[in-house]
Amino acid sequence: MNDSNESQKLTCAVEENTYEAEEYEMVIHQPCIQYFMKLNTLGWAGQLLHNTLMRLTDHSDNGDALWFQVGEELGRFSIYEFGLITRMKCVGSTHLPPMAKPILIRRYFPTVRGVSRENLELQMSNAKFDNDEDVIKLSLLYIIFCIPLSNANSVKIDPKFFALADNLDEFNEFLWGVLSWEATRAAICATVDDRTSSKRRPLKKSRQVHYSIAGFPHALLVWAYESIPTMAAKFTTNYEQAIPRMLSWITADNVKFDEVMWAFTAVGENQII
Template sequence: MRIRLRESLKTSEEDWYEGKLTRHNHFDALDHIDDALNRVPVKFTDKDHRRFMESCFGYFLTMHRKIKFFDGIIHRLLLRELYHNGPTDEMHFMLGNQSVRFSKVEFYLITGLRFGVVSDTTKYTAVENGIHERYFPGADEVSLGEIRGVVTSTKFGKAYDAVKLCLIYMLNWILMRVDERFKIPVWQFRLVEELDAFDAFSWGVRVPMGCPHVQAFYLLIQACA
């Protein structure tokens, strides 16, 4: 079995090399979300915190904040990637004598982010008197850095304002890992105004499956099973 798998390696064992991957996750920023939800007026605190925890990103808030990033393990996993005849959005790896798959199914099991038909968001506009208008008045564009500034320092006045801004912050900074200069698309501001619609959106299509830490997490579970 192992001989057949070795013949399918994308990188032959003779060409394996030592390498290093750079850590780019921002899971420590989950503390910013905790702090933001605690800056909600007392009469809304429990309501806002409960709504965030019930959201599509809520369970990430229960994650261990100091995740150890083993770049060497991930590098060695990627060296063991296999050619395969399955769907193009799958990755297969050789672990010992086994072929291990990483696909949309495993991605969903780990992240809870669903796949499906993505709505046409090109015609979305900001909601009148929504969070875009109230927290960034007169701004045609809002950067992720500006979102971060509000999340980390603003006292929120209305129920669910903190929830909505924290969801945008988590999506772009923690899950998508985009640069602080990234301009938040208007459709995100529109979608988050309807929290149920935001939760139902196919975020698995937007968040890259290729996150090395997600792949490594699943593959290590498989290896230890």
């Protein structure tokens, strides 16, 4: 598990790109990403996330929700909690009809076979755009696929999202929350399945665990703070009620393994909210 604060780094990366002041203000205030651009106090507690993940119960028969065993209690993490934490739109269809090769791809990636986040990042760093609107459109795509729909740099982005970005109103109204939840849930389940099966394999010399989770796993961290009081007491430095709820928490990075284990052990009966 990577212990770097991905949200903070991504936010800073966007701020450091070459924007005119007016362009930058237009980007960070777009409805679909505005809250993520304020997400700079939520530390990336990799040990806490890992230990929460390893408490996932059998998820195959529990429908859409994920259930975590903490002490004698079961805690639910579903698209409902995900929506409350992120304030993303999480109800409705995400279907987009097939489209011709999008203008943005033809204009900026004419020779690229499948545009990845890495390609987007390179284009952003080059800062060569035909017009100001394209700066905003490509910036939004970059941020969406860095934070709520995070994945490996090399993963290709479906061209239909480039077509969607041509209409900023439709792009902002799109149900990114549904896709983010689906990606997060699938990544959590796949990670737990992989880690569970790896326990039965012969141990390698290195006992360190390194893996990443696609989607927006930070939401599960917030859920842990909100659902397990011992977690909030131990690992948060401040709480200020905010909307969305992911902006309420001020937390630390580099949480220690022993502290996490103590916090889970200290959970008594009826302490899962």
